[in-house]
Amino acid sequence: MTxxxxxxxxxxxDPSRGMDATGTVIIRDGRIAAAxxxxxxxxxxxxxxxxxxxxxxxxxxxxxxxxxVGEPGGEHRETIASASQAAAAGGITSIxxxxxxxxxxxxxxxxxxxxxxxxxxxxxxxxPAAAVTKGLAGKEMTEIGLLSEAGAVAFTEGRxxxxxxxxxxxALTYARDFGAVILHETQDKDLASxxxxxxxxxxxxxxxxxxPREAELIPLARDLMLARLTGGAYHAAKISTSLxxxxxxxxxxxxxxxxxxxxxxxxxxxxxxxxxxxxxxxLSPPLRDEDxxxxxxxxxxxxxxxxxxxxxxPQDVDTKRLPFADAEIGAVGLETMLAAMLxxxxxxxxxxxxxxxxxxxxxxxxxxxxxxxxxPGAAADLAIVDLDEPWLVREADLRSKSKNTCxxxxxxxxxxxxxxxxxxxxxxxx
Amino acid sequence: MTHDPDFxxxxxxxxxxxAGLTPFDIDLLLNRAExxxxxxxQTDKKSSVLRGRxxxxxxxxxxxxxxxxxxxxxxxxxxDVMNMSVxxxxxxxxxxxxxxxxxxxxxxxxxLVVRHASAGAVALLAQKVGCAVVNAGDGAHEHPTQALLDAxxxxxxxxxxxxxxxxxxxxxxxxxxxxxxxxLLNAMGAHVRVVAPSxxxxxxxxxxxxxxxxxxxxxxxDADVVMMLxxxxxxxxGASVPSVRExxxxxxxxxxxxxxxxxxxxxxxxxxMNRGVEIASEVADxxxxxxxxxxxxxxxxxxxxxxALLDPRKNPExxx
Numbered sequence: 001m002t003x004x005x006x007x008x009x010x011x012x013x014d015p016s017r018g019m020d021a022t023g024t025v026i027i028r029d030g031r032i033a034a035a036x037x038x039x040x041x042x043x044x045x046x047x048x049x050x051x052x053x054x055x056x057x058x059x060x061x062x063x064x065x066x067x068x069v070g071e072p073g074g075e076h077r078e079t080i081a082s083a084s085q086a087a088a089a090g091g092i093t094s095i096x097x098x099x100x101x102x103x104x105x106x107x108x109x110x111x112x113x114x115x116x117x118x119x120x121x122x123x124x125x126x127x128p129a130a131a132v133t134k135g136l137a138g139k140e141m142t143e144i145g146l147l148s149e150a151g152a153v154a155f156t157e158g159r160x161x162x163x164x165x166x167x168x169x170x171a172l173t174y175a176r177d178f179g180a181v182i183l184h185e186t187q188d189k190d191l192a193s194x195x196x197x198x199x200x201x202x203x204x205x206x207x208x209x210x211x212p213r214e215a216e217l218i219p220l221a222r223d224l225m226l227a228r229l230t231g232g233a234y235h236a237a238k239i240s241t242s243l244x245x246x247x248x249x250x251x252x253x254x255x256x257x258x259x260x261x262x263x264x265x266x267x268x269x270x271x272x273x274x275x276x277x278x279x280x281x282x283l284s285p286p287l288r289d290e291d292x293x294x295x296x297x298x299x300x301x302x303x304x305x306x307x308x309x310x311x312x313x314p315q316d317v318d319t320k321r322l323p324f325a326d327a328e329i330g331a332v333g334l335e336t337m338l339a340a341m342l343x344x345x346x347x348x349x350x351x352x353x354x355x356x357x358x359x360x361x362x363x364x365x366x367x368x369x370x371x372x373x374x375x376p377g378a379a380a381d382l383a384i385v386d387l388d389e390p391w392l393v394r395e396a397d398l399r400s401k402s403k404n405t406c407x408x409x410x411x412x413x414x415x416x417x418x419x420x421x422x423x424x425x426x427x428x429x430x
Numbered sequence: 431m432t433h434d435p436d437f438x439x440x441x442x443x444x445x446x447x448x449a450g451l452t453p454f455d456i457d458l459l460l461n462r463a464e465x466x467x468x469x470x471x472q473t474d475k476k477s478s479v480l481r482g483r484x485x486x487x488x489x490x491x492x493x494x495x496x497x498x499x500x501x502x503x504x505x506x507x508x509x510d511v512m513n514m515s516v517x518x519x520x521x522x523x524x525x526x527x528x529x530x531x532x533x534x535x536x537x538x539x540x541x542l543v544v545r546h547a548s549a550g551a552v553a554l555l556a557q558k559v560g561c562a563v564v565n566a567g568d569g570a571h572e573h574p575t576q577a578l579l580d581a582x583x584x585x586x587x588x589x590x591x592x593x594x595x596x597x598x599x600x601x602x603x604x605x606x607x608x609x610x611x612x613x614l615l616n617a618m619g620a621h622v623r624v625v626a627p628s629x630x631x632x633x634x635x636x637x638x639x640x641x642x643x644x645x646x647x648x649x650x651x652d653a654d655v656v657m658m659l660x661x662x663x664x665x666x667x668g669a670s671v672p673s674v675r676e677x678x679x680x681x682x683x684x685x686x687x688x689x690x691x692x693x694x695x696x697x698x699x700x701x702x703m704n705r706g707v708e709i710a711s712e713v714a715d716x717x718x719x720x721x722x723x724x725x726x727x728x729x730x731x732x733x734x735x736x737x738a739l740l741d742p743r744k745n746p747e748x749x750x
Contacts, residue, residue, distance in 0.1 A: 200633050200634050201633065204632035204635065205609070205638070206550065207549035207570035207571030207572070207609060208550075208569075208571075212633075277550030277553060321528060321554075322527065322528075322554075323551035323568075323569075324549065324550045325549065325569070326548055
């Protein structure tokens, strides 16, 4: 038995047990031996190294359910290794990677490639999500059974929306037998058309084609009906409007097997942040108006939305320094997700316990990962956080290979000081 | 070059749009343009006020009319004018934008006149260069010199802009001309209406400082100015309107519909016109038509803008 590590005097926030209390965390052999106010009842274990966490908060390591990496095929944007370093710096100990790579993760060998590369190069847990259809072409189903067995934790078309209702129905039906969940980001291609930002007055003044909120709802409503029809597990991966939240809310009350996610960007920002064509704010779904942002926060609060993701999407700066409509879509977010969410703690929008739940415990449950908990026996994946430390987001400090952050120059309150995976420190604030 | 006491110094570095200009700025540009009208009507049309200055017309989207107008404006003021038409087909659109801007900037031009198919592209380019930039149209965003030339045309014909009722008719959704005009006309105190089928109006139009109408009969009633917009060909057949004939029937300006406006209403069109689509020849060539006048005012306004931006009282090295 190796010597223990003791995190003493910390505020422990563990949504898996509804715990928010001052106490001690004892880590032994990469697992939580005890965590809570009574953890020190037997005294400090002999030979333990003690980290004084007075005034600090210990949370289960975050689980980010939506991360785009560039490996394989776009390693200049992000590798699995660089994404994992960025994740660790953001207090994230597990990431679910999207299959939109080159080649697409639609085959057992490619799932194995991701897992092997992660094992050799990554400092946090990497769980690939595989494509629902071969090549993300929206036609033939992938080998959902074999892929699950190989380690794919979910199935998704990534940035794409399945146009065919039939393919979606079959995927939900087939995946159900394997207990696999289908993640789907919905946007009606025809209705969104050439749109590049939220439709409305602001887009009209900028002279940019808009994407109506209904473009998200229409395929989502279809999916919810198919989820009800099939009984399959469906996760609305990234909703952004009150219309979508209402649809999910209703489906949940009707007992449909549905969960929902939102990106931290859609909780923090709105369309006005685009200002004069700031392309780093070109996202999908587009940033909506303030009413929708407020409704997303409400949906997180009332449980309609289960998980919050970074939707980390590294893009080369060259593909962002273009006219707005020509610029690539997406923003990095691993390193700023927690701090951006803590804004909602500081301004009273969301309870801290709920914030950590949607960032950790709930996504762990969604993807059936052994994570998101500080329960005795759980893997010692955790982060030590100073909830109040002020810091400034600077592009140059980001560990991600791509610097397309929506939070450049943002003042944050709350910072990750140390991140552990299986009791081993993978990040420590200098 | 000499100090020009007739006009105050124009307080902006670029002309990227009408948004952000005060009525004072607009008047200043129009007053300068007035003097350019006089110069352009002389036998000797050449001034030397911009002698030694270099103007580059950088058109990522073809436009013979606007480009010639800017070219002539620069030349009448004595500037050296170079035209560059950048085909967007060879390289992925936009990719060349910043590279091209940097390359041209290294040639130390004094003014860049830029047309681009993407909204915001001209502002993006302006961030990368050390000279004055004039937006000659960016996507569906703005076309400030068009709005200024329209304003000059109206002001000369009516004496003032404030208090007039101006009906802007047609494809407002895709029109940078409409946006610039809506902003300018509102700033100068006109009552602005838009008249179009709803499929050609942008979302939120009711909050853009205009009163929307969906019939010419209502929209043109008692109007002082009828401003027609061009309907792009690709939008004619089934996309935004069912057919040319239906569009002309309900929204094309002919003599009968023009009678609904005030008897002395001005008829305007930014060109190039689709005769028989948005405007009938009888009106386009009729006594109320200001369309040729608009072309003349176009050169004058661009002269006024270039003079104002390259005013020697400003620091020509600013931003280099």
